[in-house]
Amino acid sequence: MKKLRKPEELSTLFEDSMRLLVGGFGISGTPLTVLDALAKFEAGNYEVVSNNLGDNGKGLHKVFMAGKIDKAIGSFFTINKEAIEAWSKGELKIELLPQGTLAEAIRCGGAGIGGFYTPTALGTKLAEGKEVREIDGVRYLFEKAIKGDIALIKADKADKAGNLVYHSTARNFNPMMATAAKIVIAEVDEIVEIGEISPEEIVTPHIYVDYIVKSKYVKQGGSYIEAR
Amino acid sequence: MKLDNRELIAKKIAEELQDGDVVNLGVGIPTLVAKYIENHNVYLQTENGLIGMGPPPDKDNIDIDLIDASKSPVTITPEASFFDSAFSFGMIRGGHVDVAVLGTLEVDCYGEIANWSVPNQPILGVGGAMDLVAGAKKVIVASTLFTKDGSPKLVKKLTLESSGERKVDQFVTEYANFVFQDGEVIVKDIYGSFSFEELEEKIGFPLKLKITK
Numbered sequence: 001m002k003k004l005r006k007p008e009e010l011s012t013l014f015e016d017s018m019r020l021l022v023g024g025f026g027i028s029g030t031p032l033t034v035l036d037a038l039a040k041f042e043a044g045n046y047e048v049v050s051n052n053l054g055d056n057g058k059g060l061h062k063v064f065m066a067g068k069i070d071k072a073i074g075s076f077f078t079i080n081k082e083a084i085e086a087w088s089k090g091e092l093k094i095e096l097l098p099q100g101t102l103a104e105a106i107r108c109g110g111a112g113i114g115g116f117y118t119p120t121a122l123g124t125k126l127a128e129g130k131e132v133r134e135i136d137g138v139r140y141l142f143e144k145a146i147k148g149d150i151a152l153i154k155a156d157k158a159d160k161a162g163n164l165v166y167h168s169t170a171r172n173f174n175p176m177m178a179t180a181a182k183i184v185i186a187e188v189d190e191i192v193e194i195g196e197i198s199p200e201e202i203v204t205p206h207i208y209v210d211y212i213v214k215s216k217y218v219k220q221g222g223s224y225i226e227a228r
Numbered sequence: 229m230k231l232d233n234r235e236l237i238a239k240k241i242a243e244e245l246q247d248g249d250v251v252n253l254g255v256g257i258p259t260l261v262a263k264y265i266e267n268h269n270v271y272l273q274t275e276n277g278l279i280g281m282g283p284p285p286d287k288d289n290i291d292i293d294l295i296d297a298s299k300s301p302v303t304i305t306p307e308a309s310f311f312d313s314a315f316s317f318g319m320i321r322g323g324h325v326d327v328a329v330l331g332t333l334e335v336d337c338y339g340e341i342a343n344w345s346v347p348n349q350p351i352l353g354v355g356g357a358m359d360l361v362a363g364a365k366k367v368i369v370a371s372t373l374f375t376k377d378g379s380p381k382l383v384k385k386l387t388l389e390s391s392g393e394r395k396v397d398q399f400v401t402e403y404a405n406f407v408f409q410d411g412e413v414i415v416k417d418i419y420g421s422f423s424f425e426e427l428e429e430k431i432g433f434p435l436k437l438k439i440t441k
Contacts, residue, residue, distance in 0.1 A: 025276045025313070026299040028292060051313075055299075078353030087352065094352055099275065100317025100359030107314040119362040120321065123393030125345075126354065139393075168310055169277045170293035175312045203312075222290050222301070 001160045003212045004191070007037035010211065013150060013183055014043040017070075021106065021148035021177040022050040022060055029170035030059040031154040031187035032224060033216045038152070044068035049106070049146055051099065051173060052076045053083050058224065064092075073146070075099040096126060101143050103173060108145035110179025115144040151181035154215070155204065158188040159197050162206035171203070178208045185211045189218075233402035237370050239264040240400050240419075241329055244368060249326040250279065252360060255298045257370040258329040271307075273325055275356040277316050280308025297356060317356070321363035328364030330357065332371045332399075334381050334388050337433070339395035339408030341369055342388035351389065361392040373401035373430075380431045382406065382413065403427060406435075417441040 024030030035054075039062040046063075051074050054061030063069060064083060071093035077083050086092035097105065098120045108116055117140035121127050131142040153174040156167035164186055166174060178184050186209050217224040231239060234257050242264030245251060252273045253261055262272060262283065272281040274296045281296060282303035290301045311319075319325060332343040341361065345351045361367060374380055382399065399406040403420030404427060406413050414436045418424060424437045 026295065028276075028295055028299070076353040076355045078349075084350060084352055088350060096352060096354055098354050098358040099313070099356040100321060100363075103313035103317050118321065119392075119394070120359045121392060122362065123340075124358060124390050125351065126358070166310075166312075168291065168294040168304075169274070171277050171310055172313045176314050219292055222292055224292070 001191070001212075003162050003209065005211050005213055007033055007213050010034070010037065010185060010213070011041045013185075014038065014041050016043050017045045017047070018043070018149040019047045019049065019147075021146075021151040021153075021181050022048055023151070023153040023172065023174035023177050024059060025051050025169070025172040027055045027059045027224065029154050029166070029172045029174055030054070031152045031185070031213070031215075032059055034152050034185055034187050034213050035059050035063055036216075039063045039066040039068065045070045047071040047073070049073045049102075049148060051102065053080045055079065056223075071095065073097065073102070075102050097143075098126065102146075103176060105143055105146040106173065106180045107176040109147035110176055113145055115142055117142055146180065148177070148181035150183045150185065151177040152185050152187070153177050154187045156188065157190045157192060157197060158186060158209070158212050159192050159194045159206075161194050162186070162209035162212060163194075163197055163202045164188070164204035164209060165197055165201055166203055175204050178204045183210050184208055185213060187213045187215050189215050233372055234260060236402050237372070237400055240405060240417075241368055241370055242266070244398070244400075245270050245327060250324065252320065252325050252328045252364065254328070254330040254357070254360070256331040258331055259296075259298065261329055261370070273316075273319065274302070275313075275316050275320060275359070277311050277313060278302075278304065278308060279311075279319075280305040282308075317359050317363075320356070320359050323363065323365055325360075325364045327366045327368060328360040329368050329370055330360060330396075332369040332381065334383055334386050335369055335396065335399045335406075336383055336386045337408070337411050337413050339397070339399070340386060340393065341391050341396055342386045343369070343391045345389040347388060358392050361396070362394050367394070367396040368398045368400060369396050370400050373403050382431050384433050405441075412436055414438050
C-alpha cells in the first residue's frame with residue numbers, strides 16, 4: 001500500500017517554521033501517534049493551527065513541551081497551563097479566533113476562497129483591526145482564509161486508496177484540514193480494502209490524502225492508551 | 229423538593245423551550261437544562277458536530293469520541309447525525325439553531341453580554357461562544373444574578389469584554405426572568421425571595437415590571 005508509512009518515516013517532510021494544521025477537539029479526533037513522532041523530529045519553530053494545544057499531556061501538548069511551537073492559532077487555550085505561562089513570558093504567540101471562524105477559515109483555505117464575512121465577534125476585542133462591511137443591511141467582519149503546509153488529521157478508517165470515514169464527534173476539524181494543506185497525513189484506527197467503504201459514506205476522498213499512519217492508540221474507558 | 233439556584237434556573241429555561249426547537253446548551257448551568265426538558269421534542273445540537281444529543285452514558289458505555297462541547301461523554305438519539313465543525317457552525321450562524329442557552333459573567337441593560345473573558349486572567353479562550361451569540365435565532369442567558377462577592381451581573385454598562393454586538397433575548401436567574409427592550413430591562417417573571425422593589429434596589433438601576441409569563 002503506497003501511502004502507508006511508519007510515523008518515524010515522516011520526519012523528512014517537516015521543515016522549520018512550517019505551518020501545521022492539526023485536527024481534534026480536546027484530544028478527540030487528534031492524530032496522537034503522528035504527534036508523538038513529531039515531538040521527536042528535528043524540525044521545529046512551527047506555527048500550529050488547532051482548536052486547542054492538546055489535552056491531559058497528550059497530542060500537541062507533547063509537541064509544545066518539546067519546545068517546537070512558536071505560535072498557536074486556535075479557539076481555546078485556557079486549559080493549557082504551560083501554554084499560558086509561555087505566552088505570558090513572550091515565548092509563545094497566540095492568535096485567538098472564535099471556533100466557527102477558525103473552522104470556516106480552514107474550509108475556505110481548502111476551497112480556493114480568500115476570506116469571508118461573518119457576523120461572529122463583531123464589536124469585540126477579537127474584531128480589532130479587522131474590516132467591517134455592511135451587506136444588505138447586516139454588519140459583518142472580514143476574516144482571511146487559513147492554509148497550511150502540512151495537515152495532521154485523524155480518521156476512523158481508511159481504505160487502501162486513502163478514502164476516509166470518521167467516527168462520531170471525532171470528525172470535528174479533520175475533514176476541512178484535509179483540504180487546506182499541501183501535504184496531508186491521516187492517522188487511522190483501521191485500514192480496509194478498497195470497496196469496503198461505500199462511496200456514499202466516504203467523507204474525505206483519497207485525492208486529499210498523501211500519507212496514512214496506523215494509530216498506536218486504543219480507547220479504553222474514558223481515555224486513549226498506547227497499545228502494545 | 230426545593231431546587232438549588234442552578235437547578236431552578238435550568239428548569240425555568242426548559243419551560244421556555246418549544247416543541248421542535250433546535251437547542252444548543254452551553255457549559256455550566258445551561259447543560260443542566262436537558263434534565264428538565266419534558267413532554268416535548270427538542271433537538272440538542274452540540275457545536276463539535278452533533279445534532280441529537282442524548283443523556284450521558286453509564287460508566288461502562290463511555291466513548292470518548294462521542295462528547296459534547298464541554299468534552300463530557302454523551303449518547304445519541306435515534307434521529308441523530310454527525311457533521312464537521314465548519315458545517316456545525318454554518319448551522320449556528322445560518323440561523324438553523326432556534327435557541328442557544330449560554331452562561332454569562334455580565335449582561336448590560338441592552339442585552340449585550342460578556343461571557344468569555346475571566347477578570348484578571350489572560351484572554352486565551354473563546355471557543356464557540358461568539359458564534360452562538362451572533363448566530364442563534366434566540367439567545368437565552370442562564371446565570372445566578374449575583375457574583376460571589378455579591379455584585380449584580382445585570383449592569384448598566386459592561387465592565388468585561390463583550391461577546392458581540394448582537395443582543396440576547398432573555399436573562400434567566402434564580403430570582404427573575406428578564407427581557408430587554410431598547411435599554412430598558414423588563415422583569416417578565418419573578419419567583420425568588422425578592423420583591424420587585426428589592427430586586428431593583430439590589431441591581432441598582434430602574435427596572436420595569438411587566439409579567440408576561
